[in-house]
Amino acid sequence: MKKQGEAKEGAKRGRGRPRGATEQGLETRQHLYETSLRLIAARGFDETTLRDIAQEAGVSVGLLYRYFPSKRAIVLALYEELSARYAEAAVKMGVGPWRERFLFALRTSLEVLGPHREPLTALVPVLVGGKEEGLFSPGTAFSRLRVQGAFVDAALGATDAPGGTTGPALGRVLYMVHLAVVLWWLLDKSPRQRATDGLIRLLERLLLPASLALKVPGAGAFVRTADALFRQGLLGEPAAPGDAGEEPAS
Amino acid sequence: MKKQGEAKEGAKRGRGRPRGATEQGLETRQHLYETSLRLIAARGFDETTLRDIAQEAGVSVGLLYRYFPSKRAIVLALYEELSARYAEAAVKMGVGPWRERFLFALRTSLEVLGPHREPLTALVPVLVGGKEEGLFSPGTAFSRLRVQGAFVDAALGATDAPGGTTGPALGRVLYMVHLAVVLWWLLDKSPRQRATDGLIRLLERLLLPASLALKVPGAGAFVRTADALFRQGLLGEPAAPGDAGEEPAS
DNA sequence: TATTTTAAGTGAACGCGTTCACTTTATTTA
DNA sequence: TAAATAAAGTGAACGCGTTCACTTAAAATA
Structure with a gap:
C-alpha cells in the first residue's frame, strides 16, 4: 500500500x-x-x-x-487543525449587530475546541506566552491571524459596524476577549465547565450597554487604545505615535 | 557563630x-x-x-x-514574602470611594512586586493554575487570602461601600481584576512594561461608569454572580443554591 | 544497472528536576 | 560520658524531554 x-x-x-x-x-x-x-x-x-x-x-x-519540534508542538498541531475548522464554521455568521455576531463567533469557537479540552489544556502555558513558542510568536502567527480574522469580520460586517480604523480595532479587541474566555474555559474547574456558561451569560449582559456606549463620541478612541495596548503588551509591537502608553517628551 | x-x-x-x-x-x-x-x-x-x-x-x-519541595517553590516563597509586605503597605489606604481605594491597592501591589518581576514570571504557570501547586490550591491559600483581604477591605471600608453580601463579593471580584492585571504585567512584552500603565489608565476610565452602574438596582446581583463564578471556576467550589451557572431542574 | 544523494528511522547519551538510600553531625536521653 | 535519636547533608540514580552520531531505505542521477 x-x-x-x-x-x-x-x-x-x-x-x-x-x-x-x-x-x-x-x-x-x-x-x-x-x-x-x-x-x-x-x-x-x-x-x-x-x-x-x-x-x-x-x-x-x-x-x-x-x-514535531517538541512535545507541545503535537498539541499545537491539533490547535492549528481546529482553528482551520473553526474558520470554516465561522463564515456562517448571520447578519446583525456586532455583539450578536461576536457571541456567535465565541460560541462557535468553544464548540469546535470543546471535544479536545484535555489535550488543549497543555497549551495554557503557551497561550499565556512562553518564550519563543506560543500563540503570540511568529511561528503560530498563521493560526492566530486566521482566527482573529473571523472576529474582525464579525465587527466589520455588522449592521452597526464602527467606521474608520475603529472597526478592525474592535474586531481585534473582541478576539482578545475571546482568548480570555478560552483561557478561562481551559482553567475552569467546575463540573462540566459550567462556570464558563455563566461567564458568557455575564458577558452577554455586559455587551448591550457596551455597544450603546460605543456610539458616544470618544468611545472609538477607547477601543483603539485597547487594541494598541494589546499589540504592544502581548506582541511586543512598538508603540505608534499617538498611541496610549507613551510617555510625554519631558 | x-x-x-x-x-x-x-x-x-x-x-x-x-x-x-x-x-x-x-x-x-x-x-x-x-x-x-x-x-x-x-x-x-x-x-x-x-x-x-x-x-x-x-x-x-x-x-x-x-x-523547598520544588524549584518553583523557591519563587513561591518569594511571593509569600512579598504578599506579607504588601499586606503591611495596603493598610495605609485612605478614605474614599471604592474605585479609588481599589486603584491604590492595585498600584501598591505592582510597586511591591515590581523589583522582582524576573523571578516572578516563573510563577505564571502557577498563577494560571497548574495541577496541585499554584495560587488556587490549598497550599498557598494563606497568601491568597491575605492579599484578597486587602481588596475586600478596600471595598468594605469605602465611603460608597455596597451593603449586604455585595460588599465582600465586590472585594473578591476586585481581587480577581487585580490578579488579571498582575498576570498582564508579567506577560507584558513592551519596554519597561509600559503597556501596563496604559491598561491601568484604561481601567481607571472604566471604573467611574462602573461605580455609577453599581448603584442601579440589580447591579449588586451582577457582582455577586461574578464572584460566585470565580469561586466555582477557579477554586472548584460547589455552586450554592441561587448562584448563576446552575442548570434548571428539567 | 551502479552510484550518488536525500529522506526515514534508530538508540544511546545529555541535561534537567526530582528522589532515595545513605553518611555525617548535632541534640536528646540513659 | 555513652548510647540512641533525629536533623542536616551527600551524591548517585531515575525518568523525563531533547539531541546527536549513526544506520537503513528510498529516490534521483549516471
Whole structure:
C-alpha cells in the first residue's frame, strides 16, 4: 500500500528543516499525530511520555522529533487543525449587530475546541506566552491571524459596524476577549465547565450597554487604545505615535 | 557563630515533613533562598539550574529538597514574602470611594512586586493554575487570602461601600481584576512594561461608569454572580443554591 | 544497472528536576 | 560520658524531554 512517487514541488517547503517530504513521511507523521493525541486524551498530557507514544506507535523516540519540534508542538498541531475548522464554521455568521455576531463567533469557537479540552489544556502555558513558542510568536502567527480574522469580520460586517480604523480595532479587541474566555474555559474547574456558561451569560449582559456606549463620541478612541495596548503588551509591537502608553517628551 | 540550642516549640510546625527545625537549618534555608533568587534574578528562571544553585551555595543538590519541595517553590516563597509586605503597605489606604481605594491597592501591589518581576514570571504557570501547586490550591491559600483581604477591605471600608453580601463579593471580584492585571504585567512584552500603565489608565476610565452602574438596582446581583463564578471556576467550589451557572431542574 | 544523494528511522547519551538510600553531625536521653 | 535519636547533608540514580552520531531505505542521477 505504500506508494513512493512525486517529489516535485521541491525547495519551497519553507519553515523548519526536514519534514514529511515524501508520502511515506506524511503517513508516518499522521500516524504519530493520531497516536499521540489518543494517548494524551486518555491519560493526560503530563502522564503521557514520549517513550509511551513511541512504543505505542512502534517507532523510536528520536523519530518523533523529525516530525514535531517538541512535545507541545503535537498539541499545537491539533490547535492549528481546529482553528482551520473553526474558520470554516465561522463564515456562517448571520447578519446583525456586532455583539450578536461576536457571541456567535465565541460560541462557535468553544464548540469546535470543546471535544479536545484535555489535550488543549497543555497549551495554557503557551497561550499565556512562553518564550519563543506560543500563540503570540511568529511561528503560530498563521493560526492566530486566521482566527482573529473571523472576529474582525464579525465587527466589520455588522449592521452597526464602527467606521474608520475603529472597526478592525474592535474586531481585534473582541478576539482578545475571546482568548480570555478560552483561557478561562481551559482553567475552569467546575463540573462540566459550567462556570464558563455563566461567564458568557455575564458577558452577554455586559455587551448591550457596551455597544450603546460605543456610539458616544470618544468611545472609538477607547477601543483603539485597547487594541494598541494589546499589540504592544502581548506582541511586543512598538508603540505608534499617538498611541496610549507613551510617555510625554519631558 | 553557629548557635545550636532551642528546639522547644516541638511538634506543631505543621505542613510538610522535615523543615528547618534547628537554627542551623533556618540559616541554611535562608542562605539557599538568597542564593537562588540572586542567580534567578540575574540569569532567569529556566537558565538557572539547581546544580548551579547548589554549587554557588556550596551544598549538594539533594539538600535543596530538604528546604523547598520544588524549584518553583523557591519563587513561591518569594511571593509569600512579598504578599506579607504588601499586606503591611495596603493598610495605609485612605478614605474614599471604592474605585479609588481599589486603584491604590492595585498600584501598591505592582510597586511591591515590581523589583522582582524576573523571578516572578516563573510563577505564571502557577498563577494560571497548574495541577496541585499554584495560587488556587490549598497550599498557598494563606497568601491568597491575605492579599484578597486587602481588596475586600478596600471595598468594605469605602465611603460608597455596597451593603449586604455585595460588599465582600465586590472585594473578591476586585481581587480577581487585580490578579488579571498582575498576570498582564508579567506577560507584558513592551519596554519597561509600559503597556501596563496604559491598561491601568484604561481601567481607571472604566471604573467611574462602573461605580455609577453599581448603584442601579440589580447591579449588586451582577457582582455577586461574578464572584460566585470565580469561586466555582477557579477554586472548584460547589455552586450554592441561587448562584448563576446552575442548570434548571428539567 | 551502479552510484550518488536525500529522506526515514534508530538508540544511546545529555541535561534537567526530582528522589532515595545513605553518611555525617548535632541534640536528646540513659 | 555513652548510647540512641533525629536533623542536616551527600551524591548517585531515575525518568523525563531533547539531541546527536549513526544506520537503513528510498529516490534521483549516471
